[in-house]
Amino acid sequence: xxxxxxxxxxxxxxxxxxxxxxxxxxxxxxxxxxxxxxxxxxxxxxxxxxxxxxxxxxxxxxxxxxxxxxxxxxxxxxxxxxxxxxxxxxxxxxxxxxxxxxxxxxxxxxxxxxxxxxxxxxxxxxxxxxxxxxxxxxxxxxxxxxxxxxxxxxxxxxxxxxxxxxxxxxxxxxxxxxxxxxxxxxxxxxxxxxxxxxxxxxxxxxxxxxxxxxxxxxxxxxxxxxxxxxxxxxxxxxxxxxxxxxxxxxxxxxxxxxxxxxxxxxxxxxxxxxxxxxxxxxxxxxxxxxxxxxxxxxxxxxxxxxxxxxxxxxxxxxxxxxxxxxxxxxxxxxxxxxxxxxxxxxxxxx
Amino acid sequence: xxxxxxxxxxxxxxxxxxxxxxxxxxxxxxxxxxxxxxxxxxxxxxxxxxxxxxxxxxxxxxxxxxxxxxxxxxxxxxxxxxxxxxxxxxxxxxxxxxxxxxxxxxxxxxxxxxxxxxxxxxxxxxxxxxxxxxxxxxxxxxxxxxxxxxxxxxxxxxxxxxxxxxxxxxxxxxxxxxxxxxxxxxxxxxxxxxxxxxxxxxxxxxxxxxxxxxxxxxxxxxxxxxxxxxxxxxxxxxxxxxxxxxxxxxxxxxxxxxxxxxxxxxxxxxxxxxxxxxxxxxxxxxxxxxxxxxxxxxxxxxxxxxxxxxxxxxxxxxxxxxxxxxxxxxxxxxxxxxxxxxxxxxxxxx
Numbered sequence: 001x002x003x004x005x006x007x008x009x010x011x012x013x014x015x016x017x018x019x020x021x022x023x024x025x026x027x028x029x030x031x032x033x034x035x036x037x038x039x040x041x042x043x044x045x046x047x048x049x050x051x052x053x054x055x056x057x058x059x060x061x062x063x064x065x066x067x068x069x070x071x072x073x074x075x076x077x078x079x080x081x082x083x084x085x086x087x088x089x090x091x092x093x094x095x096x097x098x099x100x101x102x103x104x105x106x107x108x109x110x111x112x113x114x115x116x117x118x119x120x121x122x123x124x125x126x127x128x129x130x131x132x133x134x135x136x137x138x139x140x141x142x143x144x145x146x147x148x149x150x151x152x153x154x155x156x157x158x159x160x161x162x163x164x165x166x167x168x169x170x171x172x173x174x175x176x177x178x179x180x181x182x183x184x185x186x187x188x189x190x191x192x193x194x195x196x197x198x199x200x201x202x203x204x205x206x207x208x209x210x211x212x213x214x215x216x217x218x219x220x221x222x223x224x225x226x227x228x229x230x231x232x233x234x235x236x237x238x239x240x241x242x243x244x245x246x247x248x249x250x251x252x253x254x255x256x257x258x259x260x261x262x263x264x265x266x267x268x269x270x271x272x273x274x275x276x277x278x279x280x281x282x283x284x285x286x287x288x289x290x291x292x293x294x295x296x297x298x299x300x301x302x303x304x305x306x307x308x309x310x311x312x313x314x315x316x317x318x319x320x321x322x323x324x325x326x327x328x329x330x331x332x333x334x335x336x337x338x339x340x341x342x343x344x345x346x347x348x349x350x
Numbered sequence: 351x352x353x354x355x356x357x358x359x360x361x362x363x364x365x366x367x368x369x370x371x372x373x374x375x376x377x378x379x380x381x382x383x384x385x386x387x388x389x390x391x392x393x394x395x396x397x398x399x400x401x402x403x404x405x406x407x408x409x410x411x412x413x414x415x416x417x418x419x420x421x422x423x424x425x426x427x428x429x430x431x432x433x434x435x436x437x438x439x440x441x442x443x444x445x446x447x448x449x450x451x452x453x454x455x456x457x458x459x460x461x462x463x464x465x466x467x468x469x470x471x472x473x474x475x476x477x478x479x480x481x482x483x484x485x486x487x488x489x490x491x492x493x494x495x496x497x498x499x500x501x502x503x504x505x506x507x508x509x510x511x512x513x514x515x516x517x518x519x520x521x522x523x524x525x526x527x528x529x530x531x532x533x534x535x536x537x538x539x540x541x542x543x544x545x546x547x548x549x550x551x552x553x554x555x556x557x558x559x560x561x562x563x564x565x566x567x568x569x570x571x572x573x574x575x576x577x578x579x580x581x582x583x584x585x586x587x588x589x590x591x592x593x594x595x596x597x598x599x600x601x602x603x604x605x606x607x608x609x610x611x612x613x614x615x616x617x618x619x620x621x622x623x624x625x626x627x628x629x630x631x632x633x634x635x636x637x638x639x640x641x642x643x644x645x646x647x648x649x650x651x652x653x654x655x656x657x658x659x660x661x662x663x664x665x666x667x668x669x670x671x672x673x674x675x676x677x678x679x680x681x682x683x684x685x686x687x688x689x690x691x692x693x694x695x696x697x698x699x700x
Contacts, residue, residue, distance in 0.1 A: 012650070020682070023689040024374055052648040059650045168565060177565035207557035213641070213669045215518060215527040253602060291563070298402040300362070300409045303677055319563045325675055327653055332370070332681035339373040 002341045003104040004029050004074070005334070006093050008081060008280075011039015012323045013315030013330035014109035015063040020334040022072035029074045029101055030067065031081055031093075037064045039111055041323065047141035049323060050180065050187050051217060056142065060323075084284050088310030089344015104341025105310045107333045108294060109326075110280055112271040112316040115166025115174065123162060124238030124265060130156075130245055131238060131265045133165075134181065137188055147192050147199075149264050155196055156263035160247050161185045162235055163205045167270035167320075176291055178270035179320040182209040185268045186218035189228040201226075202260075204233045204247070233258060238265050271320040284311055293319045304333040310344065312337045352691045353454040354379050354424070355684070356443050358431060358630075361389015362673045363665030363680035364459035365413040370684040372422035376691075379451055380417065381443075385428045387414045389461055391673065397491035399673060400530065400537050401567060406492065410673075434634050438660030439694015454691025455660045457683045458644060459676075460630055462621040462666040465516025465524065473512060474588030474615060480506075480595055481588060481615045483515075484531070487538050497542050497549075499614050505546055506613035510597050511535045512585055513555045517620035517670075526641055528620035529670040532559040535618045536568035539578040551576075552610075554583045554597070583608060588615055621670040634661055643669045654683040660694065662687045 005021055007014045010032035021028040034043060038060050041049065046056035067073050076095060083094035084106065093101045117125035117133055124131040129151040140147050149156050163185060167178040182205070189201045208230065210219040222228040235249040244261035251258045273292035274280065281288050287295040287307040296318045297305040306313045312333040315326030355371055357364045360382030371378040384393060388410050391399065396406035417423050426445060433444035434456065443451045467475035467483055474481040479501040490497050499506050513535055517528040532555070539551045558580065560569040572578040585599040594611035601608045623642035624630065631638050637645040637657040646668045647655040656663045662683040665676030 016650075020685045023685060049650075052650060054649060063650060175566045175570065176563050177561050179562040207559065209557065209559045209561050211527050211559050211561055212529040212671070213526050213639075213643075216525045216641070220525065254605065255603070289563075291566070293563075299404060300366075300399075300402060300413060300673070300677060303674060321562070323650070324653060325678065327650060328675065328678040328682040330682075331685050332678040335370045335373060335681050335685055 002026075002089065002344075003102050005337050005341055006031065006081075006091070006101065006103040006106040007109060008106060009039065009109035009111055009317070010034075010037035010075070010077070011109060011111050011315070012041065012060055012063065013111070013317070013326040014039070014107075015060070015067050016327040016330040017107045017109060017314060017334045018067050018073045019063065019070065020331040021338060022070045024338065025072070026338050027072050027074070029076070029103065031079055031095065032075070032077045033080045035078045037067065037075070037077065040114070044114070044135050045139040045142050047138045047191065048187070050183050051214065051324070081283055087344065088340050091310060104344060105312065105337040106284065107312045107314060107330070107337050108280065108284065108306060108317050109315050109330060110274050110276070110294070110317040112273065112320070113275045115269040115272050117165060117267045117269055119172055120165055120169075120267070122237045123165065123235065123267065124245065125267055128238070128240050128245055130263065131267065133267045133269045134184060134188060135269065137266055141191055146195055147264075154263070156199055158200045158262045159192055159202070159264045159266060160260070160262045161189060161201065161203045161266040161268055162247075163203065163268045165267035165269050166272065168206060174270060174272070176320060177209065179209070180322045181268040181270060183214045183218050186210060186222045186228070188266070190222050190226045193226040193228060200229070202229045202231055204231050204235055204249070206232070231258070271316055274317060284308065286311055289319075293317065304329060304336050310340055352376070352439065352694075353452050355687050355691055356381065356431075356441070356451065356453040356456040357459060358456060359389065359459035359461055359667070360384070360387035360417075360425070360427070361459060361461050361665070362391065362410055362413065363461070363667070363676040364389070364457075365410070365417050366677040366680040367457045367459060367664060367684045368417050368423045369413065369420065370681040371688060372420045374688065375422070376688050377422050377424070379424045379426070379453065381429055381431055381445060382425070382427045383430045387417065387425065387427065390464070394464070394485050395489040395492045397488045397541065398537070400533050401564065401674070431633060437694065438690050441660060454694060455662065455687040456634065457662045457664060457680070457687050458630065458634065458656060458667050459665050459680060460624050460626070460644070460667040462623065462670070463625045465619040465622050467515060467617045467619055469522055470515055470519075470617070472587045473515065473585065473617065474595065475617055478588070478590050478595055480613065481617065483617045483619045484534060484538060485619065487616055491541055496545055497614075504613070506549055508550045508612045509542055509552070509614045509616060510610070510612045511539060511551065511553045511616040511618055512597075513553065513618045515617035515619050516622065518556060524620060524622070526670060527559065529559070530672045531618040531620060533564045533568050536560060536572045536578070538616070540572050540576045543576040543578060550579070552579045552581055554581050554585055554599070556582070581608075621666055624667060634658065636661055639669075643667065654679060654686050660690055
């Protein structure tokens with residue numbers, strides 16, 4: 001029997017990797033820095049997930065329950081890895097709690113950091129209380145409180161969702177696209193229209209990236225069934241006239257300036273590299289790609305491998321990612337880590 | 351030991367599933383209807399793949415070699431499954447060759463069918479020889495012949511790539527987005543500019559969907575390093591003035607009609623459901639989603655499951671998909687199939 005496999009991070013990817021390993025009889029150890037498992041969907045209080053439509057607390061909560069009740073998975077929460085030495089089949093991980101673990105391989109499922117909208121000050125977040133983020137809207141939905149203007153608790157009659165906040169924006173050093181915000185915003189727009197049928201919802205976009213089957217299931221559906229309106233625009237600033245928020249910019253389809261009043265403005269915030277990636281890279285002896293995400297092999301023989309043999313990566317740790325693809329990548333990485341640890345074990349035993 | 355797992359289809363997903371199973375000591379059987387393994391990248395002669403930059407014949411060819419030399423993987427080519435009975439842990443697959451196989455589970459990696467551009471006749475394919483598809487351009491590149499106008503073999507000085515041919519087009523019953531054509535087209539545009547530095551390359555688009563890290567690595571790079579030009583347009587028709595191809599439409603950013611001459615027009619063709627999906631669904635007793643792709647579970651507990659217990663699906667069989675994600679999904683499905691077949695085996699033995 002080879003040593004357990006270390007899974008760093010207890011979000012959707014980490015949970016999927018651990019369950020997959022246990023499913024083939026392989027021991028796994030999950031180390032999570034927060035006091036509880038679940039990652040962003042649980043810790044940030046997401047509502048209904050794309051594309052399953054399941055509530056985060058049920059769907060990801062179910063994954064947490066499976067991991068917590070699996071005798072093959074050991075868990076250390078509120079705890080980080082501080083040192084990682086050795087090689088494939090025989091690594092040693094030192095934890096912040098003082099525990100040392102002998103493991104055969106490691107899978108980094110360390111996720112991302114939500115873009116902080118205060119870094120885009122001209123769009124009003126931090127200045128006007130009714131400028132909120134998609135994460136805050138998720139929390140309004142999942143809490144059952146519903147969509148309300150934070151300033152005075154009223155139901156908004158007009159909501160603008162601004163896409164690409166912290167994405168595709170060279171001015172603030174975020175050149176990448178965050179992949180899933182378009183589709184999540186379509187979904188949120190439909191949720192708002194469902195709760196508040198009299199509320200007008202506008203989505204301001206550069207390109208609508210509801211790729212694959214999201215095109216029909218989110219983009220078209222949101223327009224045809226939910227009457228969400230889409231405006232291709234370049235936003236200059238979000239201000240206030242004392243009563244309403246004012247979104248100013250240029251409608252790039254008609255090449256005219258637009259100045260439109262709203263009750264609430266939602267920033268569709270992007271995915272930054274995990275703010276701890278430099279430290280993670282140093283501890284695990286791995287490289288980062290140029291934006292600061294964890295570098296992974298792009299060759300089809302090395303998908304999911306980080307730059308150090310025996311260390312694998314899955315999910316948003318390696319770039320903006322959906323939950324579905326994070327889970328698939330995590331299971332794929334689990335298979336690769338299992339094979340690697342078994343080979344390393346045989347080599348060490350020989 | 352549980353029974354072997356059946357993998358239907360020998361493209362990137364099928365090859366990845368079979369190798370992953372063998373990697374954990376599980377026997378797999380690949381059934382491929384074509385006389386050789388490799389799927390679309392090999393059989394359609396793709397050039398350099400996105401995003402690895404590896405040649406298809408090396409990257410996917412390498413996956414074929416691994417499967418062909420693996421003692422745990424049995425292969426039946428030029429052969430289809432004609433009947434599939436039983437349940438998890440104890441299925442029987444009847445092959446067109448007369449062979450019957452006892453398997454524990456099945457993974458459908460049956461892929462897609464390239465959109466046939468003759469179904470979009472107003473865009474000139476089939477009428478003008480210099481209107482070609484992305485697949486034909488891939489073949490020009492992979493054959494080493496280079497980019498030449500089929501009509502007379504000259505090097506084109508102006509090339510237009512039209513996105514969304516057979517995608518996002520309700521008029522012809524293709525409402526879905528094919529996910530990867532934008533990025534593949536950026537890549538092809540750069541390849542053309544590299545081979546023919548004097549050739550002007552224009553990409554006509556509705557939305558540019560170079561999601562995630564493709565944004566910088568393809569969209570921005572193609573503009574900044576390779577001077578590829580992007581025009582947001584609605585194309586009406588492709589005609590000819592006897593000398594040049596004429597692309598007519600409306601530039602939707604300036605709201606003006608455009609009539610521009612080109613030497614070559616490339617259709618970025620989309621992914622249709624595999625034309626055999628109805629027959630596959632009947633044989634395997636599974637459902638299709640509304641566009642005709644194989645239906646799969648969207649719940650996080652059932653990702654990769656088809657609608658019949660013990661039958662799994664991965665890659666473009668279930669919707670437009672990239673090679674990377676197809677491979678990750680295939681490995682994830684392999685883990686799920688392995689766990690399912692093992693459980694089924696224990697249940698049957700008990």
